[in-house]
Amino acid sequence: MRIIVKNKQKNNIKKSARRELRIKKDFGAWALLLPSVIAVYFIIIRSQTLSVFWSFFNMQGFTPTEFVGLDNYKRVLTDTVFLKTFINTWKYVLWSILVGLLLPFITAIVMNELLHFRRLTRAIVYLPGIMPAVSVSLLWYFMYYPDASGMLNMFLNVFGIEPYAWLQDSKFTILYIIISTTWGGAGGAAIYYFAGLQGINRELYEAAMIDGAGFFRRHLAVTVPQMGGMLALFTARQCISVFNILDQPLQMTDGGPNNASTSLGLLSYRYAFVNYRPQFAMALSVIMLLTLVVLAVIYFKLDKKLEENQM
Amino acid sequence: MKKIRLFFTFDKGALTDADMKKGKYKLLYALLILYMLVYFAIVLIPVVWMVATGFKEPAEITGLNGTFFPKSLTFSKAAEKIKTTWNMLNIGPTYINTFIMAGGSVIFTVVINGLAGYVLSRLKPKGSRAYFKLVFYLMLLPTTINMVPLYMMFTDFPILHINMMNSYLPIWLMAGASLFDILLFKTSFDSISVSLIESAKIDGAAPLKIFFKIIIPLSVPVITTVAIFAFNGQVGAYFWPYVLISDKNMEVLGVKMFKLKSGSTSIDYKMMGTLFSILPQIIIFALFQKRIIGGINIGGVKG
Numbered sequence: 198m199r200i201i202v203k204n205k206q207k208n209n210i211k212k213s214a215r216r217e218l219r220i221k222k223d224f225g226a227w228a229l230l231l232p233s234v235i236a237v238y239f240i241i242i243r244s245q246t247l248s249v250f251w252s253f254f255n256m257q258g259f260t261p262t263e264f265v266g267l268d269n270y271k272r273v274l275t276d277t278v279f280l281k282t283f284i285n286t287w288k289y290v291l292w293s294i295l296v297g298l299l300l301p302f303i304t305a306i307v308m309n310e311l312l313h314f315r316r317l318t319r320a321i322v323y324l325p326g327i328m329p330a331v332s333v334s335l336l337w338y339f340m341y342y343p344d345a346s347g348m349l350n351m352f353l354n355v356f357g358i359e360p361y362a363w364l365q366d367s368k369f370t371i372l373y374i375i376i377s378t379t380w381g382g383a384g385g386a387a388i389y390y391f392a393g394l395q396g397i398n399r400e401l402y403e404a405a406m407i408d409g410a411g412f413f414r415r416h417l418a419v420t421v422p423q424m425g426g427m428l429a430l431f432t433a434r435q436c437i438s439v440f441n442i443l444d445q446p447l448q449m450t451d452g453g454p455n456n457a458s459t460s461l462g463l464l465s466y467r468y469a470f471v472n473y474r475p476q477f478a479m480a481l482s483v484i485m486l487l488t489l490v491v492l493a494v495i496y497f498k499l500d501k502k503l504e505e506n507q508m
Numbered sequence: 509m510k511k512i513r514l515f516f517t518f519d520k521g522a523l524t525d526a527d528m529k530k531g532k533y534k535l536l537y538a539l540l541i542l543y544m545l546v547y548f549a550i551v552l553i554p555v556v557w558m559v560a561t562g563f564k565e566p567a568e569i570t571g572l573n574g575t576f577f578p579k580s581l582t583f584s585k586a587a588e589k590i591k592t593t594w595n596m597l598n599i600g601p602t603y604i605n606t607f608i609m610a611g612g613s614v615i616f617t618v619v620i621n622g623l624a625g626y627v628l629s630r631l632k633p634k635g636s637r638a639y640f641k642l643v644f645y646l647m648l649l650p651t652t653i654n655m656v657p658l659y660m661m662f663t664d665f666p667i668l669h670i671n672m673m674n675s676y677l678p679i680w681l682m683a684g685a686s687l688f689d690i691l692l693f694k695t696s697f698d699s700i701s702v703s704l705i706e707s708a709k710i711d712g713a714a715p716l717k718i719f720f721k722i723i724i725p726l727s728v729p730v731i732t733t734v735a736i737f738a739f740n741g742q743v744g745a746y747f748w749p750y751v752l753i754s755d756k757n758m759e760v761l762g763v764k765m766f767k768l769k770s771g772s773t774s775i776d777y778k779m780m781g782t783l784f785s786i787l788p789q790i791i792i793f794a795l796f797q798k799r800i801i802g803g804i805n806i807g808g809v810k811g
Contacts, residue, residue, distance in 0.1 A: 222631070222633070222715075223633035223634050224633075225631075225714075225715055226627050226631035226632070226633035226636070226715065227627075227633050227635075227636075229623045229624075229626065229627050229631070229715070229716070229719075230623065230624055230627040230628075230633075230636065230639065232619070232620045232623065232624075232684065233620050233621060233623065233624035233684070233685075233690065234639070236616075236620055236681060236684035236685040237642075237643065237646070237685045237687070239661065239666075239681070239685075240654075240658070240681060240682050240684075240685035241646050241649075241654065241685055241687075242646070243657070243661070243666075244654035244657035244658045244661060245649065245653055245654045245657075247654075247657040247660075248653050248654050248656060248657050251656075251657065259656075259659070259660050259663065303543075304543075304547060306521070307540045307543050307544055307547075308544070309521040309522075310520075310521035310522065310523055310537070310540050311521075311537075311540055311541065311544060312520065318544065320793075320797065321548055321551055321552065322547070322551065323793075323800075324551055324552075324555065325551055325555075327740065327786065327789040327790065327792075327793050328744075328785075328786045328789070329743060329744015329745075329746075329761070329762060329765070329785060329786070329789070330744060331744050331746045331762045331765045331766055331785075332744060332765050332782050332785045332786055334769075335765050335768060335769055335778065335782050336554055336558050336779075336782055337554070338769055339561075339775055339778065339779065340554060340557070342775075346569045346775060348553075348554065348557045348561075351576065380550070380551075380554070384551065394521070399520065402521075402522045402524070403524070405522075406524060406526075406527075412522060412523065412527075412533065412536055415522045416522060419522070420522070437650055438650075440650070441650045441651070443747070444746070444747060448766055448769060465655065466655070469655060469656050469659070470659075470751060475656040475659075475660075478655065478656050479656050479657075482653040482654075482655065482656075483653070485650070485653065486649070486650065486653050489650060493648075
């Protein structure tokens with residue numbers, strides 16, 4: 198009996214010592230994690246929470262003063278430019294899907310098929326990707342320049358066509374901005390897709406070939422399903438980032454002509470840093486966030502349904 | 509890591525050698541080449557135009573008789589143009605400012621997110637899984653929502669009550685909260701063999717020592733990749749520097765480019781300025797091409 202009790206005591210001592218060691222170790226680990234926790238807390242968690250919280254407050258400059266309930270939301274939603282801006286933002290998303298979605302994917306497939314000068318091809322395709330977005334916008338702003346000094350009008354001039362106002366044409370301003378962002382971003386996306394294509398097992402293509410599938414059929418049967426996940430992810434990411442577009446319209450058109458290219462992101466920026474009504478900026482940000490959340494929920498529901506149907 | 513090696517011995521696409529003997533596929537291959545050439549033209553013409561316009565005389569740009577390339581360009585004229593643009597746009601100090609901002613961002617990105625990745629991958633203290641999940645979900649949120657609170661925070665930082673306007677500290681701090689890099693570091697540390705670390709532990713090495721003596725030397729590829737991407741991303745940053753820094757002596761490249769659009773200089777100087785804004789990245793790309801493409805690959809495999 199005594200021996201057993203002694204053993205038990207020994208075990209208990211060992212256990213508590215081990216626990217102490219474990220706590221000590223955990224403490225050290227958390228100390229290493231601390232800088233990241235601090236940065237993530239202040240930069241992301243705290244500011245996003247406050248954004249929601251303060252959107253219900255009136256503000257004097259950048260200082261919250263009193264709780265006003267949904268007043269800020271009312272003001273934002275009844276602002277005459279809100280509806281136009283909301284529609285514009287969807288135009289940005291739609292154009293970017295039309296122009297920018299398949300282009301890098303197709304380019305990657307072509308890159309994958311061509312066997313000559315692959316290294317050079319990759320470097321040239323990626324070239325616009327190393328330009329800062331702000332430089333791409335500046336370059337395209339001057340390519341779109343409304344008089345004959347713009348590059349595109351210079352080409353039109355060769356064919357005897359009068360200079361066209363490009364970005365001042367309110368019907369297509371958004372399309373032209375999206376073309377410039379696609380020019381800057383498609384190369385990077387193509388390289389990502391190319392990496393994915395290189396990861397596809399070649400035996401799948403050979404199996405498809407033995408089944409008599411031609412070039413296009415092989416891609417439909419093998420490439421598209423294999424790359425589907427990546428394509429969906431990139432599409433979702435692209436939609437979210439275009440939904441928040443701010444830098445390009447700010448630099449290229451400043452939302453003009455007559456707010457034809459004002460996006461929700463730009464409107465929010467204007468509320469905060471031009472009109473000094475940050476409470477409206479935050480209310481608008483929350484509206485944008487809610488829109489994205491609703492879309493995400495729909496997306497996941499659809500995804501689930503599709504999966505169930507396939508089962 | 510396996511995927512990166514793939515990149516240096518390319519795999520073929522869906523077309524096989526047997527296909528290529530058929531006329532139909534030869535034509536298809538030619539069409540693919542044509543597609544690529546058109547793509548090259550679309551990519552390169554604006555870049556060439558930018559360089560060409562940079563070297564033009566202002567009189568050559570305006571007017572209907574403008575040409576694509578400068579008409580009368582001599583070596584001395586070109587050198588003169590580069591020199592005047594350099595001085596006029598104050599490129600030297602701007603480069604230094606940009607390198608300080610981007611370099612600091614790189615240090616914050618690598619150290620803070622690297623340590624976080626290490627803890628989440630190797631040490632796994634109690635509760636770290638919850639933090640990992642949090643990081644993962646936060647990554648899905650758009651960043652424009654926190655514009656105003658961030659600005660307010662930087663004008664009067666909580667607890668410390670310091671004003672961070674007119675310093676690069678806010679930009680560095682934001683680089684420290686790069687969620688994607690935390691995930692990238694974690695997955696990369698996950699792939700380091702456990703036995704090495706175990707044997708070091710038996711020898712009594714502390715976590716930090718393991719980190720510096722084993723993890724870091726083995727992670728040079730992912731660290732350089734993250735560093736290059738962080739640097740490239742920050743060289744062109746303009747929104748936050750524009751909003752936060754009003755001191756002219758601290759102006760960075762991105763802000764300079766943003767102001768250049770509406771500045772009073774003629775287009776040729778603006779295009780020459782744009783050229784200066786991509787020069788650092790072109791040099792970096794030329795030096796680290798393999799790393800950059802390989803890095804894209806790491807991200808791509810993950811994504």
